[in-house]
Amino acid sequence: xxxxxxxxxxxxxxxxxxxxxxxxxxxxxxxxxxxxxxxxxxxxxxxxxxxxxxxxxxxxxxxxxxxxxxxxxxxxxxxxxxxxxxxxxxxxxxxxxxxxxxxxxxxxxxxxxxxxxxxxxxxxxxxxxxxxxxxxxxxxxxxxxxxxxxxxxxxxxxxxxxxx
Numbered sequence: 001x002x003x004x005x006x007x008x009x010x011x012x013x014x015x016x017x018x019x020x021x022x023x024x025x026x027x028x029x030x031x032x033x034x035x036x037x038x039x040x041x042x043x044x045x046x047x048x049x050x051x052x053x054x055x056x057x058x059x060x061x062x063x064x065x066x067x068x069x070x071x072x073x074x075x076x077x078x079x080x081x082x083x084x085x086x087x088x089x090x091x092x093x094x095x096x097x098x099x100x101x102x103x104x105x106x107x108x109x110x111x112x113x114x115x116x117x118x119x120x121x122x123x124x125x126x127x128x129x130x131x132x133x134x135x136x137x138x139x140x141x142x143x144x145x146x147x148x149x150x151x152x153x154x155x156x157x158x159x160x161x162x163x164x
Contacts, residue, residue, distance in 0.1 A: 001029045001030060002028045002029045002030075002084070003028065003029065003030045003031075003032065003080075003081060003082045003083075003084070004024055004028045004030075004031055004032070004082065004084040004085065004086045004114070005031070005032045005033075005034050005073070005076070005077060005080075005082045005084070005085050005086070006020060006021050006024055006031060006032070006033050006034070006085075006086045006087075007033075007034040007035075007036060007069070007073050007076075007085065008034075008035070008036065009035070009036050009038065009041070009043060009050075009127065010033075010035050010050045010053070010054055010127070011043040011044055011045055011050060011127050011131075012044070012045055012050070012053055012127055012130065012131070012144060012148045012151065012152060013050065013053045013054050013057050013127075013144070013145075013148060014122070014125050014126070014127055014130055014143055014144050014148075015122060015125070015142070015143055015144060015145070016088065016090075016118060016119070016122030016125040016126075016143075017033075017057075017088075018057045018058065018145070019118075019119050019122055020086065020088045020116055020118070021033050021057075021058055021061065021064060022058075022060075022061055023116060024086045024116070025058075025061040025063050025064050028063075028084075028086075029063060030063050030064075030065065031061070031063060031064045031065075031086070032064075032065050032066075032067055032080065032082060033054050033058060033064060033065070033066050033067070034066075034067045034068065034069050034073070034076060035047055035050045035051055035054065035066070035067070035068045035069075036068075036069060036070075036073075037068050037069065037070045039070070044131055044155060045151070045155070047068050049151065051066050051067075051068060053145075053147060053148050053151060054066045056145065056147045056148075057145050057147070057148065067080070072108070073085065073105065073111075074105050074108050074109035074111050075109075077109065077111050078109055078111075082111075083110070083111055083112065084111070084112050084113070084114060085102070085105060085111060085112070085113045085114070086113075086114050086115075086116060087101075087102070087113055087114070087115055087116070088115075088116055088117075088118050089115050089116070089117050089118060090118040090122075090123045090124070090125075090126075091123070095115070098113070098115065101113075102115075125143055130143050130144060130152070131152070134149075134152040134153070134156060135156050137156075140152065
């Protein structure tokens, strides 16, 4: 069985993430969408919320599972019998950064990395940009699933209420 992992902070998961996971799901027997639990970073959403949004966004793919990890991705790969990582490239600067990580992952654990170019309709898209637009009430409906859009709306409404 050919298993791959698509990892990220997914804060929040975007349509660009879902597109890459779906494309990987068509190429591999199983895709693990793995949320990094980075204790050094305070995200907008909890790990549990991110897992829920990923599960909802990938429910149409029968061969995608959702998980979380701490520490090094290669350790997660080793522990879960995964020997391939799928990463998305939006730009040349992404490639420079991702290449270094891919080479380190291979050096540390022999884990290969496959790069998929972002769908052009999502090549500008990042979780940070989605959060910024949503924070100010902008329309993110074409950038995230309806489930994530509602979560963003509720999260920012709660923050505005707390600030009042």
